Amino acid sequence: MGKNLVGNHIRKLRFNHNEMTQQQLADKVGVTRQTIVALEKGNYSPSLELAFRIAHAFNLSLEEVFFYGDNTKE
Amino acid sequence: MYIKLNLGKKCKGGVVHDLSRKEEHRIVDQRNHHFRILLCVHVPAVSKGGLESTETFRYWGSFVLILTLVSIVAHIIISIIFNIVFRITTGEKEPTFADELDKLIDLKAFRNSFFVFILGFLFAMGSLVIDQPSQVMFVILIASGFISDVTGSITKLYHYRKGV
Numbered sequence: 001m002g003k004n005l006v007g008n009h010i011r012k013l014r015f016n017h018n019e020m021t022q023q024q025l026a027d028k029v030g031v032t033r034q035t036i037v038a039l040e041k042g043n044y045s046p047s048l049e050l051a052f053r054i055a056h057a058f059n060l061s062l063e064e065v066f067f068y069g070d071n072t073k074e
Numbered sequence: 075m076y077i078k079l080n081l082g083k084k085c086k087g088g089v090v091h092d093l094s095r096k097e098e099h100r101i102v103d104q105r106n107h108h109f110r111i112l113l114c115v116h117v118p119a120v121s122k123g124g125l126e127s128t129e130t131f132r133y134w135g136s137f138v139l140i141l142t143l144v145s146i147v148a149h150i151i152i153s154i155i156f157n158i159v160f161r162i163t164t165g166e167k168e169p170t171f172a173d174e175l176d177k178l179i180d181l182k183a184f185r186n187s188f189f190v191f192i193l194g195f196l197f198a199m200g201s202l203v204i205d206q207p208s209q210v211m212f213v214i215l216i217a218s219g220f221i222s223d224v225t226g227s228i229t230k231l232y233h234y235r236k237g238v
Contacts, residue, residue, distance in 0.1 A: 023166070031173040033166070034234070038175060043237025047174055 006045040008066045010036070013058050029053040127208075134212045141216070179233040187226035194218015 014020040022036040029050065038044040039054075046054065046066075055065045157168055172180065198214040 032169040032171075032176065034169075035173050035175040038234075038237055041237070044175055050174060 006066060006068055007042060008039060008054075010054065010065065011040045013060070013065065017058060025054070025057060028057045130208055134208070137212075138216070175238065178238050179230055182233055182238070183226040183229040186229045187222040190225045191218050191222035194221065 010025070014022070014025060022040075023033045026033045026036045030053065031050065035044065035046075039046060051062055051066055055062045058065060160166075160168055169176075194214060195218060198211045198218065201210045201214055202208070
């Protein structure tokens with residue numbers, strides 16, 4: 001299994017948005033909580049559609065939530 | 075004509091007489107030859123066992139049907155028990171829908187499961203080729219179905235833990 005190169009700031013953003021829980025974010029973007037967990041752990045790269053939905057949930061642009069590259073991963 | 079007689083010698087039982095009668099009323103063409111060759115090879119092999127063979131197939135047919143019913147009921151009961159335990163231990167509801175991660179993992183699990191079943195199917199057919207009894211073929215088929223199911227479950231578990 002290849003290393004996932006798409007990272008994200010979801011965990012940090014959740015806490016910056018009134019300590020939003022994983023379940024609340026999952027409900028907002030229409031996925032299960034397990035998918036949010038997998039995203040935060042870096043075990044899964046979302047589809048473009050889901051990435052946009054998550055970015056919209058935080059009122060941010062795509063690049064402010066997701067980044068590409070292994071060195072910049074948090 | 076030579077081919078017809080030659081096949082007639084090789085075939086056993088009443089099948090040859092039926093084929094010969096048909097041949098008298100028809101022009102022999104290539105497709106018919108192929109058809110007859112297939113029948114001469116396969117029909118005596120199937121009818122060799124007679125009633126015993128029919129009983130064997132009936133037994134395995136009923137076995138597979140009962141196994142299917144039992145596995146469906148078992149699946150429902152296990153799902154209910156799992157949901158109850160999941161609800162008690164985690165305090166959250168199991169999702170009622172499959173999102174993109176679930177679908178992706180399901181696809182990978184299905185691919186692996188299908189691959190294993192096809193391998194089992196080929197082994198089952200291979201057992202017939204090397205003159206094993208039909209029971210061996212059915213046992214291999216059922217075992218491959220079980221192993222493919224387990225493979226699918228293990229694949230799901232692996233991807234949910236390790237990621238996609």
